[in-house]
Amino acid sequence: MLRTLDIRDMLIIDRLELRFEPGLNVLTGETGAGKSILLDSLGFVLGWRGRADLVRSGAEQGEVTAVFDLPPGHAAQDVLADAGLPGGDELILRRVNTAEGRKTAWVNDRRCSGEVLRQLSETLVELHGQHDDRGLLNARGHRALLDAFGRLDEPRAEVRQAWKARAAARKALAEAEAALAAVREEEDFLRHAVGELDALDPQPGEEAALDSRRRLMQGAEKMRGDVDRARQAVGPDGAEGAAADALRWLEGAAGEVGERLEAPLAALARALVELDEAGRGIEDCLEALSFDPLELEAAEERLFAIRGLARKHGVAPDELGEFAEELRTRLAALDAGDAQIEALQGAAREAQGRYDAAADALRRARQEAAARLDAAVMAELAPLRMERAVFETRMTPADPGPDGADEVAFTVATNPGAPSGPLARIASGGELSRFLLALKVCLTGGQSGLTLIFDEIDRGVGGATADAVGRRLAQLAEGGQVLVVTHSPQVAALGAHHWRVEKRVTEGRTLSTVTPLDPSARVDEIARMLSGDRVTDEARAAAEALMG
Structure with missing residues (x-):
């Protein structure tokens, strides 16, 4: 879980210290106030590739520090051990960017590479949004997501073991054939x-x-x-x-x-x-x-x-x-080579047969899991006012590998009878947001240890649909942590913790600030989101009603 985020001299932020909490954390503010800067800064300290001009104008360097709580057995502990870095129940990431573009990173006060940061980030944070190519929109990760949903660790482990045995048998055969060919030459x-x-x-x-x-x-x-x-x-x-x-x-x-x-x-x-x-x-x-x-x-x-x-x-x-x-x-x-080659060929055929059987069993398990996932996503789409849309997990044959011989892709059709295709190509902005949310709700079941970030995933929706989006975000946050950047008052009203992002001009400098809101300030902020710059008593009453 992300506990604190400390930002210094990044873009239009001079100094900002944020302390996040478990549950649904909401960030709101006017367009251009700097909400995206928070995500850019978090992505920077996590090693994500992003914009290069991050250092605040006039500053020698920018710096971001993020502190995460790590429960026992968290996947980040394995990454730290593999990299020879100290572990523990607290993970401190710090990264500095000079005005010349030179970047330096530390993990628990030890120097490390950007690649280690990226490996850690995969165990710490998931970002979901309309322009996200790291998460659900990346088809290369759909097979792993389906396997996690179907709890297919055991059949996948059998496939990997069979793949290793197949590779070993093929290697032994190839080496024997090469040796025999060399001897036959003389x-x-x-x-x-x-x-x-x-x-x-x-x-x-x-x-x-x-x-x-x-x-x-x-x-x-x-x-x-x-x-x-x-x-x-x-x-x-x-x-x-x-x-x-x-x-x-x-x-x-x-x-x-x-x-x-x-x-x-x-x-x-x-x-x-x-x-x-x-x-x-x-x-x-x-x-x-x-x-x-x-x-x-x-x-x-x-x-x-x-x-x-x-x-x-x-x-x-x-x-x-x-x-x-x-x-x-x-x-x-x-003289004995032909007999040896025949025996090794037999062993290779047996290994191939075992792999094919394990891959077929995994394929059947994936097909069953895909049917369950499709039904679960379709059930989630109805409250999101997308009852006519069709979600399908499509499986096609792929080259054999350690994870089987299946290609998996999540596809959608916005209306019955319409052609289906990849999420990012078929769905519009608002539809895509709701597809991603429904899919994430279904895939998250029982998952823990990740901080989920949704960047304006409620764009293009309002009213009851926005309320349904907010409730699903709150559901995802139960027992975990969700950060959502939103313009929807219905979503903001369901947050357990609320920050307002503002842009101010001080002494000729434009700076972005983030302010935690108490219950009274939350009412004013949600009322502003409902009515605009002029906050009326009616808007406050509506905000209080939304907050329930």
């Missing part, structure tokens, strides 16, 4: 590469072993000659034979010489053992150096094949096995 390469790698079957460490064996075989011929000469040098025709002869000769002389030959004989025996061991090792080496020339050719061929594949695929020779496994995995995904 299918020939994968199959050829895997075939090559499987045929070669390189093993970790094999390249180094082949290189070592190749080097050994390449130098084996020269090494074999040297090793063979060494074998001859230490064998029976060489050192081993000489040592054996020496041992035999010394043993023959040992009987004559005695102990003097024991040590040489032992040393020769040991030498013979070592020479025999050396000979066997040399023989083993000679055997190892013996190779088939075809073996060298085969080793070189495999070594070059391994190195060639490693260069081709840009990996180390020892990593060819892991690379081959990676290619096999991608090839397996390709």
Whole structure:
């Protein structure tokens, strides 16, 4: 609820402090007195887009402060939390406009953007009038209004959940199809590469072993000659034979010489053992150096094949096995891709089916709510002297979305048989005002927390019709807050709180003032609205009768 509005140096207002109350708040005054300035100032602090030249002539800046009471759970609390702004049971909005056009805003003494103000305003205030494009005349909001009237939160939540599941299933299918298409582009390469790698079957460490064996075989011929000469040098025709002869000769002389030959004989025996061991090792080496020339050719061929594949695929020779496994995995995904795509297509169809069913259920619920809304609005139009008019909530198919697949528009026909169309195009000024009021009365049921503003919504009506307008405004104000700018004495008489807006010239400056009226002043103001500038006793009596 709007509690106070403080305006400084805006247009023809130098300083104005207003304190509003719950119920029906009425603002009256002569045409041009400045009633619209109050709405312009309120719209400015709420971040609405409006006229640019708001600062009072001669002032450096204009400023508007609005204070709202927020009951527990008010929707504005969520906006504040999302914006990282402090909450509480009081909301203070302040906005400054310099003479150069620079605007700065604060919410609860914290700087904020105009967008945050606009988000807050949607939870705080509704403006209704003949030129209102933010409320009931904006067809883009009609679907949400119908859903709120029909209390369709549950079926709409089911549609949104089904829409998310549908989107997720479609995304998974699209990603799988894209991945499969990318793999299919390299299918020939994968199959050829895997075939090559499987045929070669390189093993970790094999390249180094082949290189070592190749080097050994390449130098084996020269090494074999040297090793063979060494074998001859230490064998029976060489050192081993000489040592054996020496041992035999010394043993023959040992009987004559005695102990003097024991040590040489032992040393020769040991030498013979070592020479025999050396000979066997040399023989083993000679055997190892013996190779088939075809073996060298085969080793070189495999070594070059391994190195060639490693260069081709840009990996180390020892990593060819892991690379081959990676290619096999991608090839397996390709082979299994069709089955996966088929499964994802089935999931997408199921998600689409669930969405279609939820959207159909929501459509039926909307159709039922639309029928009830049409009947309720038609019942409200009769007391407003529009019993021949026809109101219809028109539903047409729309592109599927998170809120269903329906387009909703409120249409009217001013007379039976006349073509129907959008509210703003078909209805005249006075008719439009009454349509908007009847519609708002029906849509508001049970709604709370909003300050409703009606800007001359009673224009073009009078007498009993104006009285019916006033009574419906009072009905809307029960348990809430309604601000109405009016020229109708019948409407003003039903207000719970009344302000008179006046324009005065002081010291050569034109200024607008707003004065709260006590019961006696209210009688005079309503009498003025009835009779004009000359207030008669008869006009006062009529005013008192209206005020009942």
